[in-house]
Amino acid sequence: MSQNRSPLVAGVFSLLVPGLGQIYIGQRYRGVAILLGTLVAAGMVFWYGDPLWYFVPALIGLWNVWDAVSLARAGQTRPIWIPVLAALLAAYTIGWQVVGIDFSAADADRAMQILRPMLRPDFxxxxxxxxxxxxxxxxxxxxxxxxxxxxxxxxxxxxxxxxxxxxxxxxxxxxxxxxxxxxxxxxxxxxxxxxxxxxxxxxxxxxxxxxxxxxxxxxxxxxxxxxxxxxxxxxxxxxxxxxxxxxxxxxxLSYIGSEVLNGALITIGMALIATMLAVFLAIPISFLAAHNLMGGNPVTYAIYVVMRTILNVLRSIESLIIAIIFVVIVGLGPFAGVLALAMHSIAALAKLYSEVIEGIDPGPIEAIRATGANWLQTVRYAVIPQIIPPFTAFTIYRWDINVRSATIVGFVGGGGLGFLLIELIRVNNMQGVSAVFITIAIIVTAMDYISAKIRERLV
Amino acid sequence: MENRLSTGKIIRNTLLAALIILALGISWNVTGVDFPRLIRDLPKGRNIVLAFLTPDLTTRETTTTTVSLAFPIPCGSAPEGEVLTSGPRLVPSVTCAEPKTKFTLEGFDLAPNSEIVIRWKLPDERIMTAIRVQSDEKGYFTANMEARPIAATANNISSRLEVDALTPVGGLKPSEAVQDVLAAMFVTIFMALLSTTLATIVAAPLSFLAASNITKRGPLGTLVYYFTRSIFNLLRSYDPLVMATVFGFWLSFGAFPGFLALSVVTVASLGKLFSEAVEGIDPGPLEALQATGANRLQMVIYGVVPQIVPDFISFIIYHWDINVRISTIIGFVGGGGIGYYLSERINGFEYSKAGTAIWAIVLVVMAMDFLSAEVRKRLS
Amino acid sequence: MLRIQHVSKTYPNGTQALKDVSFDVADGEFMVVIGLSGSGKSTLLRCINRLIDPSEGKIYWNDTDVTSANAAELRNIRRNIGMVFQQFNLVKRSSVLTNVLSGRLGYANPWLSLLGIWPQEEKDRALKALARVGIAEKAFSRADALSGGQQQRVGIARALMQEPKIILADEPVASLDPVLSHSILQYLEVLNKEGITVICSLHFLDLVHRYATRVVALKDGMKVFEGSAKEIDRAKFKEIYGEEAQEVRAASF
Missing domain, CATH: 2.60.40 (Immunoglobulin-like)
Structure with a gap:
């Protein structure tokens, strides 16, 4: 297709808008990628504000014209590693500065001061x-x-x-x-x-x-x-x-030790209750967010689209951020953490559940309907047996994740081990911190193991 | 089916159910679940949610005209200001006041239809904003004021009443919050990029040590294998935020400790995934290479690397996606970036600015989700 | 007696799957519908128990108008019509027994059945049905633990639970190898000899000759032949479907 395109036109197009020449030649994907890449590189350099780095978008631009012309003339692409390398070089150098990476700041003496008491956990x-x-x-x-x-x-x-x-x-x-x-x-x-x-x-x-x-x-x-x-x-x-x-x-048990155990109990409990609440709410929502159930007419399809959008937005907000809102509403404590975890889990579970519903085999539904079963019987005998095992597997998987997340919603006042950890760090009690770390490792590893075992048996 | 259920199974299931109910009961108790309170206090969340939903995105360019008037508290502690009779002017109902007395303040011939910011300029030059009102079409406003004790005269210098009239000129422009969020977001994305890169560089060679088909040979190899595995598993069990608390404590707050914490956890996580990819390679090509007389290194380069590169790249992109997500919140516990900006705004009750940050997070996370899924789809 | 009169079906996307198809099926017949894939066989069978609603035409079963039956009447009609599917359509994670019992849902107490409670006599009936197709010992296995041939036998047992007057079999052997095909069709033949009307779609001529008492051939949604199995020999088959159909048929064996 490329042989009947003019190299001049392709070159000029690419000069005006990076990637446009490639699109003109018919390499739509390549063209869009070049355009996006150039925009990102230029945006990054513009934001960083050091004029020296403008050579990167300039280099990408030049390469892109070269690529377009050569594509139009001989149907041959030019090596993509040139612009990629330039962009990476800029990204890493700028990123290094922006993040403030300074390994010399990693003071070994202070590290030892922190680590030494951590070898003697206060349990x-x-x-x-x-x-x-x-x-x-x-x-x-x-x-x-x-x-x-x-x-x-x-x-x-x-x-x-x-x-x-x-x-x-x-x-x-x-x-x-x-x-x-x-x-x-x-x-x-x-x-x-x-x-x-x-x-x-x-x-x-x-x-x-x-x-x-x-x-x-x-x-x-x-x-x-x-x-x-x-x-x-x-x-x-x-x-x-x-x-x-x-x-x-x-x-x-020392005082800190008993606090840690109490925190561990709260953390596991938070995960459990949050998962349970999420399951109850996610099941009905997942039916509304399943394409095969809601795609039928415009009204249900609109509900489907709205549901999906809400779930996607909610899923991209970490439970830590949601916890802030609930701390304002119900005050500091594990309940705020439970609500935040539940909220995030509803979004995550509803999406997984709805994918299960979308993936069910329609054959058994047809077969059960053909026996003269009514609607409820069809759901009971053809739909539920298909969705229960994956639902359960996803729920346990979510509980596993929630145990991890429950440790961090405590940071903003959600209670449990996270709350304790922040307090101990604040008063520089590294022996206590060490006890919390050990407890987290034990809980998470145990949960990992249990949840993997149960899911293995379900599938 | 029922006749297939043995008594043992029934007992086991009953016990299991009882155990689950017990666990739920205990959890319900220790977490202090209190739904009546949630429902009762839900209105408390209204402001914060509304503020999150109306992020601070734009400001209008304004010109500010300021008029001011000396106002001694209490009376006689300093000279009273001169109340003008024409031009933009302030007219208080009293020209001085004892602390805690209330008075009204009127303004004449200010900019019409403008936002009016009334504030105290304290003797030590500090500014205390009192109230915001709107002027009418003639440039008039009236406001109820209180002579606050904090505005009392000090060193014979009285506080001044200052009024700014903000007149919009020109169009909308991105607010300060948008610019700050953008800058913090750049830091966040770079933090994720750099930590994923560092983690890859460290994890790739380590993963070979944790791959049973490569390392688990002889007592020393077996030891190395189990040691690496255990370290990976241990580090993987910590959320990067938990790790960041200690790194933040060590290196003080900033993006650098966040970057390090993220890197450490990612090394473990990538290391495990990488080692599983290495364990899953097809031994056939290796055998063929061995048959040609290749040495161990050559076998790795020609037999192993080509088989694992697609998996590795897919895992790396997946983790970059995850790390962007995490680095948006790592600032809450000492890492820098957008999370730090967000937690600062929340601590300062500037919920609209926090809303800007949250929407930015949502956009970036969703975009990363989409991009990483697309790229991985293309790779597989 | 089943009467199909001027039945047409047009799908919402515009595909016309059936065009004015009419024929009668007498009680006790082994009627085979043949045709290439996409010729409308599946649509025709599903119109009979209205898993698909025909766009036009009427279907009468013993003078009951199937096409205008309301929901309750339709369930009553359906429970007299068993159906066997190409892909077996078993609930894979449920036990074989539950799959067979589900064939009885049209008769069962709606509430007890929702709780999964079945009277002992129904369970006995299900075990008997499984015994008839020779896999009683598999009753408590999960359905997906069975081979394809065994799964299809579960499908037949499920249809038997309905005590059907008619069995609709939609390509029952298309997913099975030739030996298994015969064993499945032999079960259907036995049921047919006991008085159950069988309407079966097939696309292998050899099987048609062996089992059918009468044949209806479809091409592009239209009935192109109706008669006894003997009348449709290879030449006739080729005449109807052209050269490539011969190859498809040959390649299948």
């Missing part, structure tokens, strides 16, 4: 026994301070003198504690606020008990003891606590 801790005792102290001194001594279960504690002002020093003496054990001493204000009274009030005061279980130490009233008091001149009862710990053998 469990040693089970330990606590031995505690407290004694009241009046701060500041009133006219007749009560005695600062207390006895309890074979232990006795006293502070001398019975009362003191802020920053004043006192002597603490406790009898009947475990012998030769490190003992933490903590000050508690009347509202129960703990204060550290070690070095600079920034560290725990730790004293070792002697061989007969006696703890003796000098303590001072913390400078912040009266900060929260309504009237700092009014004498009030403060308390001095001593704690001893010793391993009991065995391990128990």
């Amino acid at each position: 469990v801790q040693e089970r330990r026994e606590v031995n505690s005792m407290w004694v009241p102290v009046q701060v500041p001194c009133g006219p007749q301070p009560p005695q600062a001594r207390r006895e309890d279960g074979g232990k006795s504690a006293l502070v001398m003198p019975d009362c003191a002002g802020v920053n004043e020093t006192m002597i603490l003496n406790v009898n009947g504690m475990w012998p030769d054990t490190d003992t933490n001493v903590v000050w508690r204000t009347p509202i129960g606020d703990p204060k550290m009274i070690g070095e600079n009030e920034a560290e725990m005061l730790v004293v070792r008990s002697d061989a007969s279980g006696v703890v003796t130490t000098a303590i001072h009233v913390p400078s912040t003891a009266l900060v929260a008091a309504p009237d700092p001149t009014l004498p009030q009862e403060h308390r001095v606590y001593v704690y001893q710990y010793r391993p009991k053998g065995g391990i128990e």
